[in-house]
Amino acid sequence: MPVQVKLPTVLRPFAGGAEKVAVETPGERTVGAVFATLEQQHPALRRRLTDEQGALRRHVNVYLGNDNIRDLDGLETQLPDGCELLVLPSVAGG
């Protein structure tokens, strides 16, 4: 089962308007692998989530269930089969 990545409205134009993007990772199923695969499917979306070195952008939060992946293993966080990742902008800026 692919991982479902649920996007905030502002990012949906970068995924063809979709609310959710299904990502099938070729190897191990981690958040980083999901983003690496997104690079192939929706490169403009991936750039908004991570910088060019692959780091999650500072004010982007990604949740697995109720857990922010920063409180888990970050991009190394292992994902269960068919799970949903929720992308949310943090409360930031003036």
Next chain:
Amino acid sequence: MSEAVLLIGTKKGLWIGRSDAERRQWTLDGPHFEMQGIYSVGVDTRGDRPRLFAGGTSEHWGPAVFHSDDLGQSWAEPPEGSIGFPKDAEASLERVWQIQPAPQDQPGVVYAGAQPSSLWKSTDGGVTFELVRGLWDHPHRKDWGAGFGGQAIHTVLPHPTDPDRVSVAMSTGGVYQTADGGQTWSPANHGIKAYFLPDPDPEFGQCVHKLAGHPAVPERLFAQNHHGVYRSDDGGAIWKSIADGLPSDFGFPIVVHPHEPETVYVFPLVADGNRIPTDAKCRVYRSRDAGATWEPLTKGLPDVPSYAPVLRDALCTDAGTPAGVYVGTRDGCVYASADAGDSWTEVARHLPDVLTVRAAVVG
């Protein structure tokens, strides 16, 4: 039929002004790129049709450079993105501060200056940019400081006739120049004071806020420094003060008239420690003798107390005749002059902080 376009980059998006060739009445549309700080805009008038650029930074989603070939009706970026550090640079792009098309005889060449301090060159008209390695690998880079705005190359000034020569400027780094197409770079700050350092005359480390030049006089450059307004008559080898006659030598922008190489514009602020307009008046200062004497330009600018500074890229000219001059303030006002600064009209008010303006007469 000619028309004029005015790009206004603000802390919260881009506004586009449109006018006819007379440039007396403007209509605005925007915001485009809501919630993005538009730190750089550009107009490339070299091709068959003008290409507009906008360099935006979203606090959430990062930086990007967009281009438009329909005067801002629609904007595009390539799927792979227009600009980003290669893996081995071990850096991430934070902001694009400058988008500068090269002279007419270098079609397709567009430069970008970015944060962290890096110069980028496009050869496909500004669709994609490549890192200029010669400057990125400069041994001084580890010693370049970060001003309040960050460590960035904010000015790119291609030589008007020699494609191998380019000047760049960065805050708390100073001026650097190449004469071999970007392979090697040398600091060019002799005479520019760095009063904020123990040695006020270092080889580099000066806080140059903006550079300007005129294509008809390639070896004459102007610089607005973090205290200090300077001119070089030898391509940047030696800088001499031209601040006498100004109410203050502090400020951010400096601009040269498009048709008169001796005519220069600045916007003085009181001091580093008090960054508001001198005498609390919104005044552009103009010199018509390359900095020997200065005059305040006031007609049509606010005559009420004004405390809003003008940032380094928020003063520009167009290439129209007579020359247009544009100034945008941090309290969201934009004023335009269609007579080289003699008189001004308000184009916008109550916008977010104006970060940058660029204008052109097109068509």
